[in-house]
Amino acid sequence: MKLEKIIIIYFFLFSSLFANEKNIELTEIYKNLRCLICQGQSIADSNSDFASTIKLVVQDQIKEGKTKKEIYDFLISKYGEWIVYQPTFTKNNLLLWVLPYLILAFGGFVIYFLVKKNRHTKGN
């Protein structure tokens, strides 16, 4: 009897924990999707009809056990890359992801050489 009680308590505890996790994941997905009929709003922020429909579809797919990537890929296949806010890691977007780090490396080199030049004259 006691064991059953404990199991039930754990179940409630964990289900609310999972419910929260699931909720966080849903919110994250909604925020990454663009509302196609709005001017610059995500599905999370939009009150449009389209947004509410997408939310239902995403909820269904989560229940089916689909991963975030599968959901994004599905929507991209239907609506194009425009619908996701995080650019995909493809050849097209290579420069986008790489350029900032190139500048970081370049800046690092510049500072390194500026400061290094002085090392030789430090004794003076």
Add this chain to the structure above:
Amino acid sequence: MLSSIGTILVFLILALSLLIIYNAYLDLKIRDQIVKKNIYNLSLFQITFTILSFFTLIIGFINSDFSLINVYENSHTAKPLFYKVAGTWGNHEGSLLLWINILVLFSYLFLVFNFKHEKKYRLYTLIFQNILIVGFVIFLLLNSNPFSLIYPIPLEGLGLNPILQDPALAIHPPLLYVGFVGCSIYFSAAMGSMFSEYKGKQFALSIKSWVQISWCFQTLGITVGSIWAYYELGWGGFWFWDPVENASLLPWFAITALMHSVMVLERRNTLYAWVIILCLLTFILSVTGTFLVRSGILNSVHTFASDPSRGIYILFFLSLMIFTSLISFFKKCKKESYNLNLKSRETFILANNWFMAFFLVTVLVGTLYPIFLDVITDVKISVGPPFYNIVIIPLVIPFLFLMTVGPQFKWINSQNIKYRKTIFIFFGAVIINLFIYYFFGSYSVLTNLIFIAAMFLILHCFLDATQSISKNKKFEYPRIISHLGFGLLVLFIGVNHQYSLEVDFNLKVGENKKVNNYEIYFENTKIEQNKNYQSVIGNFKLIDLKRNRIQYLYPEIRIYSDPETLTYEAAIKSKITSDFYLTMSNVSRSEYYNIKFQTKPFMTWIWVSAFIVALGGFVQLILKKNEN
């Protein structure tokens, strides 16, 4: 009649600008150190007429003078007076007039306040600034004249977008423009410096306060804009990495880098070429931002009504600016020798510039990439918050460390730096982070590092403050205040993001929903009629089960008639520890309402931190004023 007055005034401004350029050019040839009196007088007339022209437009809005097409398109007799006035700069043409006002104001003030500096330099600066003014005035007259007439005179205006009827939004443009447009003066000063060969420490001293002022106002402008977005736009966020937001952030990175580099130029008389580049780059970024926002090239929730002809003109102007400054730079700036020690404050300031460049390039690439890709390959992609968060946030960690450690180093060389207290504080930060982790909920490694780095900066600033106060080193207060503000900002944003609760669900009147340890009862709705809108007000009872407290929240759906718009007003209860945020929207053809409920810890503290960052800059200005 207002139209004639306004247009004549604008023509006068144009004429005066041309006269100033001409007279300054003549005075350049006179080899003394006194700027001719008539140049001062012309400038005085110029600023007078400019302010008068702006007042003329304001009067037009206050009187609802619909003979002016600008007033007709953007105002309405039923609008409250405060928003009629704010409507003056809440549109493209009016804000352009505000740009010109600030350009002229800074031109005049720079001339007057820099009397200690070399005449040739001041005259060249004046000439370049007035060339900018001429460019903008011609743009206004040819394309965006707020004083254009409409006939027959309409009886009623088209009204102002209701989202723009908000106090924060009323002051957001003026604040931001002092930042955005204020950097024009050191663009002109950089050109002036190159042409007159007035370099080094003197040049740094002449622009230092102006960089500071534009930095302070840019920081304030961005903060107020975010506050407006949070309270008014109804999504609970305050920064969306929207192209228009990014357009205001890009100059901020450049100005911050410049502000720090000017210190190096002043103290060590080095990095002159880099300071010139930053001065030129900042205003170029401002105008680029204006181009992106007003030309319609980007898709955004913030865009002004777009018009491609504007874009063509601004692009042309921008191109002239870039080529002129680039060619001048290549011709006039000679190679410098650098004499920097690794263990010196200058090197850490270079590091600041390094990171600012990284953040700037990230935001620039993120904003422009979709345009480039679309033009070249015809593929449309979106670059939004996930991109910026992934790229920028990890680098904030080393940046915070550098901010903490850098100021510990002295100028020129620091041989013996006291590191014991610093290490002690570092461990203090680690312990506090562990405390938060265990008592409030676990989070990722990245978040751990952010909290530690932010806490490290905050604690060290307190230590620095006690040391500065005891040694009465007033000149360190601004730096400590701003760095502290920045550390707090990162910390509170991190905590807010980590511990926010956001839920989205549908509810009918009379139903309730349990979320974590809150229960939300949708009691009823009420319909109310206001001056220029009708609203459906939701009555929600929020029960905090943990603390046994009851709160009532009243979100609204507003139906405006002129123009016909629907807005959603969030119910926001801001408290010291956190905010409650509730929005309600109706689901079409259904009795259900879509409810979004959020709890946002420390939201108010995010604003406070941002204001503290700006405060440091203002303290610096006050200190400098007292010094003179």
Add this chain to the structure above:
Amino acid sequence: MKINISKIIIFSFVIFFLSIFWLGLKKDNNYDTKNFIGNKISNFQLSSIYNNDYISEEVLKKNKFTLINFFASWCAPCRTEHKYLINLSNKNKEFKILGISFKDKKKNSINFLNELGNPYNFVAEDADGKASISFGIYGIPESILINNELVIIKKIVGPIDQKYYEEILQLIQ
């Protein structure tokens, strides 16, 4: 001013940037999925609005061309495009039209068709709108023309007008 390689590179970059801005001005930045053709539609199973039968993609494989039209009784532009659908119906024995009633009550859709005429060979319902997402729909009215391999050959976002009507006629010959 000495001309060296770094200066040439910088000038080239600037010219490149400004040219892209110039070209970008001419581009229409309103996004639509009109050009999303060439993919197959997903499999679906929707109930008819008239009875308890199910309509799936299988019935569409039998026709050389099918026009899938999303509509609703509460949608005003759907009324204006309706006459073109009537004209298209039965134009060609191998061309059929599938109507999908979107987020509507069966009763209202049936009344709508009784009032304006029924151009559809099949009428299914998508009561919660979820199926429309599988078709890549984001607003109504919206229509998709497919062939017997279920490949999308044309997408019309918004109501069918004279121009689209003629284009469809051309394609189904």
